[in-house]
Amino acid sequence: MDLKGKNAIVTGGGRGLGKAVALALANEGVNIxxxxxxEANLKETVEEIKNIGVNAVxxxxxxxxESAVQAGIESAVEQLGGVDILINNAGIGDxxxxxxxxxxxxxxxxxxxxxxxxxxxxxxxxxxxxxGQGDIVNVSSTAGLKGGGNMSAYAASKAAVVSLSxxxxxxxxxxxxxxxxxxxxxxASDMSIQGGLTDGNPETVLQPEDFAEWVRDILKMNRRxxxxxxxxxSTNP
Numbered sequence: 001m002d003l004k005g006k007n008a009i010v011t012g013g014g015r016g017l018g019k020a021v022a023l024a025l026a027n028e029g030v031n032i033x034x035x036x037x038x039e040a041n042l043k044e045t046v047e048e049i050k051n052i053g054v055n056a057v058x059x060x061x062x063x064x065x066e067s068a069v070q071a072g073i074e075s076a077v078e079q080l081g082g083v084d085i086l087i088n089n090a091g092i093g094d095x096x097x098x099x100x101x102x103x104x105x106x107x108x109x110x111x112x113x114x115x116x117x118x119x120x121x122x123x124x125x126x127x128x129x130x131x132g133q134g135d136i137v138n139v140s141s142t143a144g145l146k147g148g149g150n151m152s153a154y155a156a157s158k159a160a161v162v163s164l165s166x167x168x169x170x171x172x173x174x175x176x177x178x179x180x181x182x183x184x185x186x187x188a189s190d191m192s193i194q195g196g197l198t199d200g201n202p203e204t205v206l207q208p209e210d211f212a213e214w215v216r217d218i219l220k221m222n223r224r225x226x227x228x229x230x231x232x233x234s235t236n237p
Contacts, residue, residue, distance in 0.1 A: 001220050004029030007080040009073065011063055011120055012090030014041030016189040017139065020208035021087050022049060024216045031055040033076035033083075036090065037062050055080065063090045063116030064108070073123035082131070085219065086124045088117045088138045093154050093191045106153040113157035114164065121168060125177070133176040135219055138165040142185045142231055158183075162229070169228055178226045180218060184211055185233040204236040 008025050012018040013034025022032045026049045034049075035058065036042050042058035049056035057079040061068035077083045091113045094105050117138050128134030143151055144158030165181035172179055186192055188200035188207050198205050211232065218227050 006084040008085035010087040018089040020212035024212035064111045069119040109153035
């Protein structure tokens with residue numbers, strides 16, 4: 001399916017996985033709105049996207065604030081002239097043992113990673129419903145399929161994203177909206193490298209571009225096909 005001329009919103013699009021996905025879609029002719037908290041990163045990425053030859057805008061907000069998400073999504077849709085695709089990518093990772101991690105930190109991970117997906121999808125849904133079709137890609141993690149030590153908050157948040165996405169799919173596929181849940185393994189993103197989860201070696205570790213190509217190819221599938229859930233791993237165990 002040709003993606004040229006479609007409009008996409010990518011949360012957390014100023015760097016890392018979000019930026020890689022935004023660039024991959026832009027290279028397919030998709031107009032892009034990226035969101036995030038760091039305006040400098042967003043501005044820099046928007047200029048890169050514009051150089052590809054598509055329209056690009058940004059909106060500054062934190063996904064844990066529902067009113068800010070609603071206003072930011074509406075602004076992005078207005079600037080793009082519509083929306084066809086939402087990439088729910090924004091998230092944070094704080095790691096530590098259950099007994100040592102402050103409750104406030106645990107709650108913030110849940111609020112950002114779970115509620116952020118909920119707020120953004122809920123804000124975009126009316127536009128997709130009115131159009132009669134669309135795509136929502138919710139980025140979870142293999143940590144959401146199996147928790148591990150020192151990642152209780154992160155794993156719990158990503159497991160909840162999987163369940164939330166399944167409910168979205170059950171409700172919204174009736175409006176020809178494909179809700180796609182992706183559970184990537186460790187990718188050499190800023191978060192995973194800074195969190196000590198990987199050394200980021202491009203010879204052995206998945207790179208953001210690998211993930212971006214996967215998302216692009218899923219979205220290009222004929223609309224009769226829906227990838228409800230998918231995982232991606234590096235070939236190096």
